[in-house]
Amino acid sequence: MGQFENAIPAKTKKSCSYIRRDGTYCPEQPLNGSHYCFWHDSTVDKINNEVKEKLEKKVKEDPNCEGYQLENVDLSDAWLTDTVFDDAVLRKAKLHKGHLFGISLKGADLFKSNFSSANLRHAKLNQANLMGMNIENAKLANINWGEDYIILQEIQAMLALKQKQKVVAKSKFKDAEEIYLVLKNHFSALGDSKLVGKFFYREMITQQRQMPLFSAQRFFMKLADVSCGYGEKVFNILSFSLFVIIMNAAVYSFSGITDGDTIFRISLDNGVFGVIKTFFHMLYFSTVTFTTLGYGDFSPATPLTALLAGLEAFMGAFLVALFVISVYKNMMSR
Numbered sequence: 001m002g003q004f005e006n007a008i009p010a011k012t013k014k015s016c017s018y019i020r021r022d023g024t025y026c027p028e029q030p031l032n033g034s035h036y037c038f039w040h041d042s043t044v045d046k047i048n049n050e051v052k053e054k055l056e057k058k059v060k061e062d063p064n065c066e067g068y069q070l071e072n073v074d075l076s077d078a079w080l081t082d083t084v085f086d087d088a089v090l091r092k093a094k095l096h097k098g099h100l101f102g103i104s105l106k107g108a109d110l111f112k113s114n115f116s117s118a119n120l121r122h123a124k125l126n127q128a129n130l131m132g133m134n135i136e137n138a139k140l141a142n143i144n145w146g147e148d149y150i151i152l153q154e155i156q157a158m159l160a161l162k163q164k165q166k167v168v169a170k171s172k173f174k175d176a177e178e179i180y181l182v183l184k185n186h187f188s189a190l191g192d193s194k195l196v197g198k199f200f201y202r203e204m205i206t207q208q209r210q211m212p213l214f215s216a217q218r219f220f221m222k223l224a225d226v227s228c229g230y231g232e233k234v235f236n237i238l239s240f241s242l243f244v245i246i247m248n249a250a251v252y253s254f255s256g257i258t259d260g261d262t263i264f265r266i267s268l269d270n271g272v273f274g275v276i277k278t279f280f281h282m283l284y285f286s287t288v289t290f291t292t293l294g295y296g297d298f299s300p301a302t303p304l305t306a307l308l309a310g311l312e313a314f315m316g317a318f319l320v321a322l323f324v325i326s327v328y329k330n331m332m333s334r
Helices: 052-060 152-162 167-189 191-207 217-229 234-257 267-288 303-332
Strands: 255-260 262-264
Touching: 167 191, 191 217, 191 255, 191 303, 217 234, 217 267, 217 303, 234 267, 234 303, 255 267, 262 267, 267 303
Parallel strands: none
Antiparallel strands: 255 262
């Protein structure tokens, strides 16, 4: 992360005191009476028409604009392709219709910035502050959103939880939820089901973490996450489906199923082979019940088996439908 020093080291008196992520100093000359250059001095008024032209000229010579202080600056229609604005402050900046292909905004403060109709293809937005950012009609293809699409506010919330700052964490989770909702709606309008699913999942996670730890609502949301990833994770759906089938088969092994006049239950008297053979009968019955095939060769032997079979059939119909939808969404997004 870029950072500021309180004093300029003797060997760099002719350089700006801003330290970049790679540990080097900004090569720009500091302003008179300041330790920082024009771009890094937050006290300099940059709200005029010359800033955009000056910045466009500068990036042609050196595309590294890391840590620039550009709050409220009007950069509408600016040509800033493949430039580096990591850790820059662009709060309430106007980048309407900006040509920003490949721009790096890692860790940048984009609070209430206006990127409407801007070209942000292949941009890096990981750990940037996206709160209040206007992305109406912006081109957001192939964006680097960060690992697992987790944005800055969620990272801050998790850090606050580790530090036992529950009020701060809840506020940050709420902010993250709002941002995920905006992103989800943006990509929904574009028909991008993959990104809709990614941001919907993160929205549900942040919503879940705002709830009281031992509340029933949080428990059921967590169950939905583990069992199916809120309908977005095919592997979770398959794994949970197998778990349901096997667990029900285990219960049927003791409650019993029938084939005509024959009742099948696990009995140690039948020996190891008999136990294995009986359990496979239970797996078969559980599978056809879960998938609602209902061949009719086996049926419940007790009221408990009948109750569990009914519940399993209901759950199976839901999970099979969810699996089909999830697979379809994943195929269509490729």
